[in-house]
Amino acid sequence: MKINNLPNIFTAALPVLERLENGGFEAYFVGGAVRDLLLNRHIHDVDIATSAYPEEVKELFQKTIDTGIKHGTVTVLYGDSSYEITTFRTESGYQDYRRPDHVTFVQNLDADLKRRDFTINALAMNLRGEIIDLFDGLNDLKNRLIKAVGNPEQRFHEDALRMMRAVRFMSQLKFKLEDKTKQAVKDHHQLLKKISVERIRDEFVKMGIGPHSRQAFQTFLDTNLSEDVPDFAGKSDLLAVYPKLKFNPTEETSFWSVIIILLKIQDTQINKFMRDWKNSNAMTEAVEKIVTLFDLFSERIPTDYELFKAGKTVLLNTIDVAHILGQPIDSEALVDRYMALPIKSSSELAIDGRFLIKQGIEPGPKLGKMLNTIKEKVIAGELENNEEAIGAFVAKQD
C-alpha cells in the first residue's frame, strides 16, 4: 500500500528521513502517526525509527536534544518542528514513568516492530509513502480490532500498561478488543500492580474522555483490570453503572466526578481518592467543587449565593455531570439565574473594606462579617450594588 498525498505534518518531516537515508541509514515513520494517518485522525506528532545510533543521528543534524540517549532517543529540531528519532530497539520493564528499564538495540525494522504493542501501532511508512505491514495491522484497522503483536502474554509482560492502553484505544478509536488479546488481559490483569499510578491514570483518563468510553469501561470491568487500579477493588457492582450511563464524559473533571459519584465516595474522602490516583491539586479542587454542588442539586434548588460561590465553570461542569448521569435538572433555569446575578465575583462589589472603614466600621472580624452580609444581600437582590445604597444600609446597622 502506498499513500500518495501525505499531510503536511509528514511532508515537513521528509527531509529528515532523506538525510538519514543519505547518511546510509534506514528511517521510517512509526507508531501512532501512521495509524492515525490511515484512520484519517488528527496527528499531533510524528515519530521516526532508524537504524542509526543516537550519536550518528546527532552527527547528521545541527540542532538536537538528548531526550533519552540510553533508550535510543534523540530529538531533532528541524524547520518549525521537533522529531523524536529512536534507534531500532526492543525493550522490557516499564515499571517507572514513561521510559523502559532495559533497552536492546536491534538490527532492523522488523525486530523493532515485533516488540510493539498492537498490530495497528506496528505499522511503518517510508519516505515514499509505502506502508510496511508485517503483522496484518492494515486488516485490523479495517476490522477495527485492537490485537496484540504476536503473543499477547509476552507483550503484556514486557509492559503491563499495554492492557490499559488496549481499553484506551477501544474508547478513542471505537475499536473492539480481539478475543485472544482480551483473554490475555483477563489472565494477566494483576501485572498492572507493578505499574506506576501516573501511567495508569493517563491511560484511564484518555479512556474516560474518549468517544466510546462506556464500551471500553465495560471491557475494563469484564477483564478485571478494575481490580488492580487505586480504590476500585471490590467495587465492580458500583462501577457497572458506568457502561449504562446516558452520555460519555468529554472533560476530565466530569469523568472523575462521575466516577466519584458512582463509587459513593464521601465528600471528606474525595481528596484522598484523587491523591491515590496522583491527581494534581487543581484537578482535585475542581472535582471536589463539582461533586459538592451535584450533591446539593440532588437535595434542593441552590440559593443565588450558592450559585455565586460555585461560579460559572463549576456550575456548567456540574450540569454536564448531571446530564451524563441522567439526573433530571432544570439546567436552563439554573444558568439563567446565574446569568442574572447582580454580581458574579467579589471584585464586582461596588464597595470594599476601605469604604466600610470610612463609614466608621473598625477593621477586624466585624468588618469582615459586614462585608459578607453586604455581598449576600446584593446577590440576593435585597440591596442595590452602589455606594449610596450600601452606605445607607451600613448606617442603619449601628
Ligand SMILES: Nc1ccn([C@@H]2O[C@H](COP(=O)(O)OP(=O)(O)OP(=O)(O)O)[C@@H](O)[C@H]2O)c(=O)n1
Ligand atoms: N507501552 C507501549 C507504548 C508504546 N508502544 C509503541 O510506541 C508507539 C508510540 O507510543 P505513544 O506515543 O505512547 O502512543 P501512540 O500510539 O503514538 O498514541 P497517542 O500518540 O495517541 O497517545 C506506539 O504506537 C507503539 O508502537 C508500545 O509498543 N508499547
